[in-house]
Amino acid sequence: MDIDFQKLLDGVLNKDVRLTSRAITLxxxxxPESVSMLKKLFKHTGNAKIIGITGPPGSGKSxxxxxxxxxxxHQGKTVGIVAVDPTSPFTGGAILGDRVRMQEIxxxxxxxxxxxxxxxxxxxLAKATMSAVRVLDAYGCDYIFIExxxxxxxxxxxxxxxxxxxxxxxxxxxxxxxxxxxxIMEIGDIFTINKCDRxxxxxxxxxxxxxxxxxxxxxxxxxxxxTIAQTGxxxxxxxxxxxxxxxxxxxxxxxxxxxxxxLKIEVENILTSIFVKKVNKVAAETGLMDDYADKMSKKxxxxxxxxxxxxxxx
Amino acid sequence: xxxxxRVLVAKPGLDGHDRGAKVVARALRDAGMEVIYTGLRQTPxxxxxxxxxxxxxVLCMSILSGAHNHLFPKVTELLKQxxxxxxxxxxxxxxxxxxxPFLKENGIKEVFTPGTSTEDIIxxxxxxx
Ligand SMILES: Nc1nc2c(ncn2[C@@H]2O[C@H](COP(=O)(O)OP(=O)(O)OP(=O)(O)O)[C@@H](O)[C@H]2O)c(=O)[nH]1
Ligand SMILES: [Mg+2]
Numbered sequence: 273m274d275i276d277f278q279k280l281l282d283g284v285l286n287k288d289v290r291l292t293s294r295a296i297t298l299x300x301x302x303x304p305e306s307v308s309m310l311k312k313l314f315k316h317t318g319n320a321k322i323i324g325i326t327g328p329p330g331s332g333k334s335x336x337x338x339x340x341x342x343x344x345x346h347q348g349k350t351v352g353i354v355a356v357d358p359t360s361p362f363t364g365g366a367i368l369g370d371r372v373r374m375q376e377i378x379x380x381x382x383x384x385x386x387x388x389x390x391x392x393x394x395x396x397l398a399k400a401t402m403s404a405v406r407v408l409d410a411y412g413c414d415y416i417f418i419e420x421x422x423x424x425x426x427x428x429x430x431x432x433x434x435x436x437x438x439x440x441x442x443x444x445x446x447x448x449x450x451x452x453x454x455x456i457m458e459i460g461d462i463f464t465i466n467k468c469d470r471x472x473x474x475x476x477x478x479x480x481x482x483x484x485x486x487x488x489x490x491x492x493x494x495x496x497x498x499t500i501a502q503t504g505x506x507x508x509x510x511x512x513x514x515x516x517x518x519x520x521x522x523x524x525x526x527x528x529x530x531x532x533x534x535l536k537i538e539v540e541n542i543l544t545s546i547f548v549k550k551v552n553k554v555a556a557e558t559g560l561m562d563d564y565a566d567k568m569s570k571k572x573x574x575x576x577x578x579x580x581x582x583x584x585x586x
Numbered sequence: 587x588x589x590x591x592r593v594l595v596a597k598p599g600l601d602g603h604d605r606g607a608k609v610v611a612r613a614l615r616d617a618g619m620e621v622i623y624t625g626l627r628q629t630p631x632x633x634x635x636x637x638x639x640x641x642x643x644v645l646c647m648s649i650l651s652g653a654h655n656h657l658f659p660k661v662t663e664l665l666k667q668x669x670x671x672x673x674x675x676x677x678x679x680x681x682x683x684x685x686x687p688f689l690k691e692n693g694i695k696e697v698f699t700p701g702t703s704t705e706d707i708i709x710x711x712x713x714x715x
Contacts, residue, residue, distance in 0.1 A: 289638055289639065289668075290638055290641075290668065290669055290670060293638060293639050293640065293641035294641055296641065297589075297592070297641045300590075301589045301590070359620075360615065360616075363615065363616050363617070363618045364590065364618040365614065365615035365616055365617060365618045365619050365620065365621070366615060366620045366621065367611055367612070367615050367621045367623055368620060368621065368622045368623065369623045369625075371622060371623070371624045371625075371636060372623065372624060372625035375624070375625065375628075375632065378624075378632045378635050378636055379629075379631045379632055379635045384639055385636075385639055385640075386639060386640065387620075387622050387640060389590070389620045391590070
């Protein structure tokens, strides 16, 4: 399909589903038209509440997102969902299965769900996730939920995108809370214990609260909530809590501060990406990479000298 | 770089098996495609909404219950309404030879019956997107 950025932009702003989904595809594929579109789109963004949903694999992130979306729809709000699943580093393929848990809302015209593969990006998100969120923001979603891949400890990129991060944990994780606390636990604005129909809720609840009480006291103490995503129990309370936090962050200026910080990070990322592409292109164009490899293996040169050589050709 | 092929693998109708659909989903993934998998018991409306929002180039559906003559054309009709007839629609499952011409007339580009290798499906997709 031949398409220019003006048509995409108009499509997104006029809530055309087909063109909006096409816009996200072009963004994912790093199509030059999409960059032109994103530039124009930017001033139409900033209205959505962007909420990150993260946590270990199988903790119920998709089910919870589905129910959160429903709760938001009950209030007459529109919802965008970006659900990220891992891409195989070997084949580049992916099975994106989060929609399985989002069946009822899938035909609601007030909900736009998009699945993304990480496409080589570490950190629990795809490189284009922020841009996809921007598209949905400009499209007019009141809430945008970002479901990250099931995380271990280092996938904390969601904090660079979302206004608010919710960590989903489940009872019976035992010492796991210990093992994931390193990175993930530090980025939560809300902690949700899901699968509260299971055993071990109180233990996890106590552990979590104890851990959070030890956090930096200058920060807002995150609430610990309980849900059963499967039945929807506790979910509208969770959305209320998120709204309350949102309101407080806005009043205190913390939201604007966080968004500014995230914009700076985004610029850094864009610069890095442009720079890496440029350098790799120059490196390839030297036609010397095989020679360099030969020299290095004979110890006539070393990786640092080679890198400097290539940089000097820029 | 070639753009990643996105495929929706869907299971319309009421039959409770998705083993075949999952085999196809995995094979397509291993061939480097992004496969959006939506699970069992999808209505045509759900399938079409997903196909459009996910901007897939290919839609693979499989039916074992015998409802293909009803459900497949319903999906292609809805796609047309959404201005999304450019999506390549493929059918699979237990489908009698005699029904295939009717399905093809109704916008199903190819029908893969049991015994088709996943290789054939992959080749067909790569040649037709
Ligand atoms: N018992 C119980 N099961 C739940 C609850 N919420 C979700 N589940 C089940 O947990 C399983 C995983 O749920 P998902 O929503 O797919 O979890 P996820 O975190 O999105 O999983 P990944 O995206 O694969 O990391 C499914 O079988 C759900 O039905 C709950 O509150 N209680
Ligand atoms: Mg999920």
